[in-house]
Amino acid sequence: MKKTLTEKILSAHAEKDVKSGEVVFVDIDWALVQDGTGPLTVDVIEEMGKGVDRPDHRCVFLDHASPSSRYELSDSHNKLRRYAREKEMKIFDVGEGICHQLMAEKFVEPGEVVVGADSHTCTAGAFGSFASGFGSTDIAFAMSTGRLWLRIPEAINVKLRGNLKFPAMAKDLILFLIGRLGSYGATYKALEFTGEGVENLSMESRLTVCNMVIEAGAKNGIMPADDKTSDYIKRERGKDIKFKPLRADNDAGYERVLEINLDEISPQVAEPHCVDNVLNANETVKKDIKVDQVVIGTCTGGRMEDLRAAARILEGKKVKKGVRFIVSPASANVYLAAMREGLLEKFVKSGGVIVTPGCGPCVGIQGGVLGTGEVCVSTANRNFKGRMGCSDSFIYLASPATAAASAVTGKITEPGDLL
Amino acid sequence: MIDELRGRAHKFGDNISTDLICPGKYFHLRSNIKKLAQHTLEDADPDFISKMNPGDFVVAGENFGCGSSREHAPVIIKESGVSAVLAKSFARIFFRNAVNIGLPVMECDTESISGGDELEVRPREGTVSNLSSGARITARALPETMYNILEAGGLRDYVRKNKL
Numbered sequence: 001m002k003k004t005l006t007e008k009i010l011s012a013h014a015e016k017d018v019k020s021g022e023v024v025f026v027d028i029d030w031a032l033v034q035d036g037t038g039p040l041t042v043d044v045i046e047e048m049g050k051g052v053d054r055p056d057h058r059c060v061f062l063d064h065a066s067p068s069s070r071y072e073l074s075d076s077h078n079k080l081r082r083y084a085r086e087k088e089m090k091i092f093d094v095g096e097g098i099c100h101q102l103m104a105e106k107f108v109e110p111g112e113v114v115v116g117a118d119s120h121t122c123t124a125g126a127f128g129s130f131a132s133g134f135g136s137t138d139i140a141f142a143m144s145t146g147r148l149w150l151r152i153p154e155a156i157n158v159k160l161r162g163n164l165k166f167p168a169m170a171k172d173l174i175l176f177l178i179g180r181l182g183s184y185g186a187t188y189k190a191l192e193f194t195g196e197g198v199e200n201l202s203m204e205s206r207l208t209v210c211n212m213v214i215e216a217g218a219k220n221g222i223m224p225a226d227d228k229t230s231d232y233i234k235r236e237r238g239k240d241i242k243f244k245p246l247r248a249d250n251d252a253g254y255e256r257v258l259e260i261n262l263d264e265i266s267p268q269v270a271e272p273h274c275v276d277n278v279l280n281a282n283e284t285v286k287k288d289i290k291v292d293q294v295v296i297g298t299c300t301g302g303r304m305e306d307l308r309a310a311a312r313i314l315e316g317k318k319v320k321k322g323v324r325f326i327v328s329p330a331s332a333n334v335y336l337a338a339m340r341e342g343l344l345e346k347f348v349k350s351g352g353v354i355v356t357p358g359c360g361p362c363v364g365i366q367g368g369v370l371g372t373g374e375v376c377v378s379t380a381n382r383n384f385k386g387r388m389g390c391s392d393s394f395i396y397l398a399s400p401a402t403a404a405a406s407a408v409t410g411k412i413t414e415p416g417d418l419l
Numbered sequence: 420m421i422d423e424l425r426g427r428a429h430k431f432g433d434n435i436s437t438d439l440i441c442p443g444k445y446f447h448l449r450s451n452i453k454k455l456a457q458h459t460l461e462d463a464d465p466d467f468i469s470k471m472n473p474g475d476f477v478v479a480g481e482n483f484g485c486g487s488s489r490e491h492a493p494v495i496i497k498e499s500g501v502s503a504v505l506a507k508s509f510a511r512i513f514f515r516n517a518v519n520i521g522l523p524v525m526e527c528d529t530e531s532i533s534g535g536d537e538l539e540v541r542p543r544e545g546t547v548s549n550l551s552s553g554a555r556i557t558a559r560a561l562p563e564t565m566y567n568i569l570e571a572g573g574l575r576d577y578v579r580k581n582k583l
Contacts, residue, residue: 023562039450040490048578065446072447119488119512135490135516137574145583149564183434184482188511217482219511274434363487364443384438384486386462391442 002249004155005222006190009130009246013113020154020253029112029129031142032059034099035066036363037117037135039076042083044140052087053146059107060084060091061099066358068094069366097331097357100124100299104207105236105333110225110243115142119214120299120381126206128225128246133214153219155190156181157254160197162263167415169309170205171301171379171399174212175268177260179278187217189255192248197262198223203232204303211300212381215275224248236333267414270397273385281402281414289396292374294319294407296400297328297355298362301379304337306400311343313404313415319351320410326368328355352407364389377406423541424502424523426474430534431463433480437492437513439463440484449491456498473500476538478529480506484513493517493524503540505529505547505558518565521573527558542569 001017011018013026033041038060045052052058060080065073077094084091092102099116100123108114108124114131115121117139124131134148142148158177164170177191191213193206201209206223213221224247233241267281296302296310307329319325327347329335335357338344344354355361361368362380369389370376376388376395383395398406401415408418439462441455448455460467460477477496483506484492493516496504503523507530517524523542532538536551543566545558561569571577 023564036446036449036489040494044575047575050578070447072450076450117488117490119486121488133488133512135488135493135512135519137490137519138515141574141578183485184508184510187482187508214512217485217510363446365446369444382436382438382486384436386442386444387438389444391462 002252004190004252004254005128005192005224005246005248006130006153006155006220009111009113010150010152012111018152020152022152023149024152025147025149026113027147028115028142030057030059030103030107030114031139032061032099032103032116032118032121033139034061034063034118035073035076035080036064038080040136041117041140041143042079044137045144048140048144050144052089052143055087055089058089058143059103060089061102062092062094063098064359064363065365066094066356066360095332095356097333098299098359100211101303101330101334105331109233109241110229111246115139115148120211122213122218122220123207123211123299125210125220125222126203127229128223130220130222132220151188153188153190154255155192156186157257158191158193159195159257159259160193160262161195162197162261163200164262164265167401167419168265168267169399169401170201170208172265172268173260173262174209175270175278175397176265178212178216178276179268180258181216183215183274183276184217186213189218191216191218191221193221193223194248197260199226200262202305203228204305207303208300215381267399267402269402269412270383272383272394272396275381275383275397281398284396284412285414289375289412291323291377291406291411293324293326293368293370293376294403295326295328295361295368295376295378295380296403297330298359298380299330300381301400302328302330303334306379307338307343310400310404311346313401313418314346314350314408317350317408317418319407323407323410325352325407326355326361327352328361328367329357331357361388363387377403377412379403422543423539424474425539426472426476426502428476428478428532428534428536428538429467429471430532431477431479434482434485435463435479436486437484437489438486440492441489441495452494452498455491456495459495459499468499471500474502475500476540477501477504478532479504480529481508483509485510488512490516490520493520493522497522503542518569519574521569523569525558527556
């Protein structure tokens, strides 16, 4: 039977040949929670009464309220710290970074199954692994039993060729794709990226793309592992990994094929209040939209290539007076690397503010909550009404290059105009 | 318990995200479900909680519950007294979460249902009778395992009951 990459990985974890449509239990390698979903997971684990299986593969991340802005959240953090210590789970405290970035830096390997109580767990599909987001109760079950039931997804083949041409970035590619698929165009399905274009994407770009497949409703996004994958693991972890190069079979049963030429991708913007409300940036620019705040960071825009792109656009320029320019590196490691490279100094000198690695601004908890009627250009993954803490505000999603350009002019701007 | 449900419809559109259902600005209330439930669907309809009566239905269009994996979204819908959510389609994580916490969810054509209509819903049979208009709608059947989880009151109780 010809298999998609997702079917191959899930077959290996279900210990039988599975195909799309089947419902099976699969063994999981990694399970994660964060401070928003973890407390409920802990309660359910305790109520199920089965303890924690393989605690060294169960990860707790304190990244959403990082650092805590309210006593209630500090109490939740302490609950998670105590539980992780008691059960000998892995825990990453405030400031260490966003869960998906840390899973990439530290743990995920090709062919693994990663589940997490965070919808963007799909980020880890960039390693050629199956990764998907669930709620607290499912993850409690997974953490307790080491298994989870899944419906094997049908798959869409997204065939990439060519190369992204700066200032077009990975964010533009995934926004373009979501615009084509629609916000529920891939619901329940796997998005499998194939073709030479995947090989041309950096690991950081692959993480950004896989992160946002959920915004088209997908269960997982996946890219075959290659030399770039093992080089990344070597660089981040000092570890040589051997992996069986897994790819989908030729003639695997894809539901449909979408072809994208990366050479033709131009800067994109997702306008409020839905991620599939995507336009070519030049269309948005025509609307002359004044910007109050720009955020560069998150699990889908706060890695080194993102910060470098922003710095390149900002070179020799200042942030427009009156615009708040907030930079949040995706992890402490990214923070340090950006510091060593002089990027943070550039941001501060141009009028920016550096905030703690974490999810704060993106989820409207702290570090950049919007005010009534305000407009933000963000490199994050969601622009839903109220997402950044104020129901009456407007979020435009764009690449770090577009976001930086908009910070300089004070209105939504194409990055190419500033190069 | 979930054989027959009766109540009035509260109508919503497409793409009702978990941010609209359970706004991030109340993140700190997640450890206090009763308080959090006072804000159920607040950013989609600020008057929802004051208008609804226990047993009522949330009726929506496509992609209900899209976005974040926060299980608090179905938890507070249930806590607020809603007996089931009917939508043309659901986002994947929300759908699983709802079943896992024992909130009936039914995928059906909600086009003909208007806000205020009185409905009689039978999750097991997958039928919705609109008592106001006389129309009858068939919902997509829930897979057996999911129905059993739902009927147990959620995955936690299903695990306990079945000694999984």
